[in-house]
Amino acid sequence: MFNNYNPINNIEFQILDHNGKIVAKDMLPSIKDADLLKAYKDMLFARTADLQIVSYQRQGRIYTYPPNYGQEAISGAVGSLIKDNDWLVPAFREMGAMLAKGVTLKELFLYFMGYEDGSKYSKAKRTLPISVPIASQFLHAAGLGYAIKYSKDKDLVYAFVGDGGTSEGDFHEAINFAGVWKIPVIFIIQNNQYGISTPTKMQTASQNLAIKSIAYGVKGIKVDGNDYFAMYKTLQESIKICESGEGPVLIEAVTYRKGAHTTSDDPSKYRTKEEEELWDTKDPLKRLKSYLISKKLWTDKEEEKIIEQYKVEVDRQFIEAENYGPYPKEDIFKYMYAEMPDDLKEQEKEYERFLEWKASRTK
Amino acid sequence: MKIMNMVNAINDALDIKLNEDRSVVVYGQDVGVEGGVFRVTEGLQKKYGADRVFDSPLAESGIVGTAIGMSIAGLRPIVEMQFCGFIYPAFNQIISHAARMHNRSRGDHKTPMVIRMPYGGGINALEHHSESMEAIFGHIPGLKVVAPSTPHDAKGMLISAIESNDTILFMEPKRIYRAIKQEVAEGKYTIPLGKANVISQGKDVTIVSFGAMIREVQKAIVMAKEAGISVELIDLRSIYPIDKETISKSVKKTGRIITVTEGPKSFGLGAEISQIAIEEAFLHLEAPPVRVSGFDVIVPLPKGEHHYMQDPYKIFYEIEKIVKY
Numbered sequence: 083m084f085n086n087y088n089p090i091n092n093i094e095f096q097i098l099d100h101n102g103k104i105v106a107k108d109m110l111p112s113i114k115d116a117d118l119l120k121a122y123k124d125m126l127f128a129r130t131a132d133l134q135i136v137s138y139q140r141q142g143r144i145y146t147y148p149p150n151y152g153q154e155a156i157s158g159a160v161g162s163l164i165k166d167n168d169w170l171v172p173a174f175r176e177m178g179a180m181l182a183k184g185v186t187l188k189e190l191f192l193y194f195m196g197y198e199d200g201s202k203y204s205k206a207k208r209t210l211p212i213s214v215p216i217a218s219q220f221l222h223a224a225g226l227g228y229a230i231k232y233s234k235d236k237d238l239v240y241a242f243v244g245d246g247g248t249s250e251g252d253f254h255e256a257i258n259f260a261g262v263w264k265i266p267v268i269f270i271i272q273n274n275q276y277g278i279s280t281p282t283k284m285q286t287a288s289q290n291l292a293i294k295s296i297a298y299g300v301k302g303i304k305v306d307g308n309d310y311f312a313m314y315k316t317l318q319e320s321i322k323i324c325e326s327g328e329g330p331v332l333i334e335a336v337t338y339r340k341g342a343h344t345t346s347d348d349p350s351k352y353r354t355k356e357e358e359e360l361w362d363t364k365d366p367l368k369r370l371k372s373y374l375i376s377k378k379l380w381t382d383k384e385e386e387k388i389i390e391q392y393k394v395e396v397d398r399q400f401i402e403a404e405n406y407g408p409y410p411k412e413d414i415f416k417y418m419y420a421e422m423p424d425d426l427k428e429q430e431k432e433y434e435r436f437l438e439w440k441a442s443r444t445k
Numbered sequence: 446m447k448i449m450n451m452v453n454a455i456n457d458a459l460d461i462k463l464n465e466d467r468s469v470v471v472y473g474q475d476v477g478v479e480g481g482v483f484r485v486t487e488g489l490q491k492k493y494g495a496d497r498v499f500d501s502p503l504a505e506s507g508i509v510g511t512a513i514g515m516s517i518a519g520l521r522p523i524v525e526m527q528f529c530g531f532i533y534p535a536f537n538q539i540i541s542h543a544a545r546m547h548n549r550s551r552g553d554h555k556t557p558m559v560i561r562m563p564y565g566g567g568i569n570a571l572e573h574h575s576e577s578m579e580a581i582f583g584h585i586p587g588l589k590v591v592a593p594s595t596p597h598d599a600k601g602m603l604i605s606a607i608e609s610n611d612t613i614l615f616m617e618p619k620r621i622y623r624a625i626k627q628e629v630a631e632g633k634y635t636i637p638l639g640k641a642n643v644i645s646q647g648k649d650v651t652i653v654s655f656g657a658m659i660r661e662v663q664k665a666i667v668m669a670k671e672a673g674i675s676v677e678l679i680d681l682r683s684i685y686p687i688d689k690e691t692i693s694k695s696v697k698k699t700g701r702i703i704t705v706t707e708g709p710k711s712f713g714l715g716a717e718i719s720q721i722a723i724e725e726a727f728l729h730l731e732a733p734p735v736r737v738s739g740f741d742v743i744v745p746l747p748k749g750e751h752h753y754m755q756d757p758y759k760i761f762y763e764i765e766k767i768v769k770y
Contacts, residue, residue: 145569145570145571146571193746195747195748196746196747196748196749196750197746197749198745198746198749214530214571214573214574215530215531215533215534215573216503246502246503247503249502249504249507250503250504251504251506251534252534277474277503278479278482279475279479279500280475280478280502280503284500284502285502285503286502346482347482351478352478352479409745409748409749409752411749411752413749414740414743414749414752414753415740415742418742418743425711425741426740426742429710433740433752436758436759436762439762440758440762443758
């Protein structure tokens with residue numbers, strides 16, 4: 083499949099078109115109805131949560147947040163296939179994949195409310211915290227991949243970056259290392275068309291991003307990232323490649339960030355309504371929903387009902403996070419080192435003396 | 446005179462230099478079409494064209510490394526690092542080349558460039574958006590590091606930085622980007638780099654600080670005044686070169702010195718300034734120099750940040766202690 087979709091030919095792999103019609107029947111992965119429905123519902127849950135977080139932010143109840151809106155199928159397909167023992171290496175726009183790993187919404191809320199505790203995942207195994215410095219996490223993924231190969235394990239690494247991240251040196255070093263080491267890492271570029279305000283065509287003169295794989299001797303493919311089936315099929319094939327020792331793989335998932343870069347950003351400064359409307363017709367959930375309805379697996383009514391349930395659940399977890407309580411002062415010191423230096427202990431004590439003094443003065 | 450905040454003042458300085466000097470170019474991530482994430486470069490691409498004010502690919506090392514090449518070729522690039530925490534991919538280019546090229550080539554190649562970078566905490570930001578790591582940069586031989594605390598200073602210092610034939614790291618206290626408005630002179634003026642500013646005269650204790658912390662110190666000075674303590678406040682303005690003369694002159698008068706900085710305590714700017722006081726005014730000191738600084742910890746996320754940041758109470762606490770020493 084990777085040969086048929088060689089990025090040098092700049093073809094985008096698609097199975098489900100914008101109208102919810104299957105256009106590559108021979109490529110359609112066989113997924114049980116129940117599993118497909120679960121995947122759709124998971125994406126719908128992620129979208130409901132995402133939209134709700136933006137409204138919480140507008141109410142001043144959470145700090146800066148980078149919306150996932152419009153990109154749900156990429157994380158959704160990873161979520162369907164990633165196993166407990168696989169590693170997830172997120173950037174910061176992969177909510178669905180994180181939830182699938184077992185990260186809770188409450189934990190994500192805590193993180194964006196400004197608690198480091200939100201990066202300590204109580205249930206999600208083998209999930210690295212959100213990585214803010216662009217593309218830096220790609221090298222960690224290569225290291226994890228090396229460790230898997232070294233231990234002769236069969237696990238995989240799923241790593242994410244955005245289109246802007248492909249300009250960073252770390253991106254190239256990671257693909258190069260992984261290619262040399264032949265390690266089981268699936269590198270996923272979420273090409274959502276913009277790095278904040280900068281369009282992908284200003285990041286690179288390459289005709290696509292997947293093509294960068296060729297220079298590093300790595301298999302690459304450009305996929306319609308708003309097509310759940312195409313993403314699923316691509317990942318299935320990537321898993322096979324990695325499991326046979328022929329990894330890594332570089333996937334360019336073409337999508338669109340329907341929301342802002344973060345809640346501090348105003349996309350109207352750099353893109354047009356017409357463009358947004360065009361991409362709206364390619365929305366990942368809309369087209370999967372049309373497909374599900376055509377297969378009589380889903381109805382508008384069910385969707386309306388379940389969204390209401392999801393809203394209640396999102397709100398419940400949000401309020402739990404809001405009631406998390408004050409931030410203990412010792413927490414800024416105690417996780418700095420595995421073995422805390424004496425001087426740092428002394429700084430903490432000095433801070434306590436100051437707080438006592440302050441309390442006595444501000445009574 | 447025109448009322449400006451620091452964003453307006455920096456924009457004005459860029460405008461003036463772009464207008465009068467064809468060799469000036471401005472680039473970085475999102476500085477062109479969008480005018481920067483803090484809108485510091487707003488309107489400049491429209492006015493001067495996309496060959497002089499432009500968006501670059503997302504790569505800090507690429508931005509600084511190419512600026513070195515441009516500056517060697519005679520341009521005067523002004524590049525933006527979007528946030529202080531993202532400068533580190535460019536660290537290699539800064540420490541290995543920007544700071545060395547002049548010395549390496551025995552003065553043959555100059556690197557007259559400005560690296561602008563918002564820094565500092567107190568804005569409820571995500572990780573990597575709140576650090577104040579001036580000490581790391583001040584420690585690099587060959588690099589000059591400055592940080593204004595007012596719109597007036599920002600404009601005059603940036604024009605000086607652009608006109609300097611050295612590489613200048615221009616640290617912008619984003620917490621007060623829009624918090625302070627004042628009358629700023631229209632047209633061109635410069636403020637020499639390397640000169641501190643004595644903001645208020647006092648006789649009991651000298652406080653040396655810079656950037657966004659100046660405002661916090663000023664609040665502490667009000668508390669000190671109520672307690673009958675007179676504080677002299679020095680705004681360092683330039684981290685390197687550092688104005689030893691102004692510091693030592695003040696310490697000789699007051700006999701006591703407190704430094705107030707945002708960065709972590711160990712190996713920080715406070716230690717450097719304290720040592721200057723010891724070397725230059727040892728026999729005048731009536732108490733050991735005191736550092737009010739961050740702890741040696743990662744700047745906490747917003748919910749814990751108040752434990753880390755300097756507030757007027759933390760500063761007044763030390764003022765009270767040092768005069769009683």
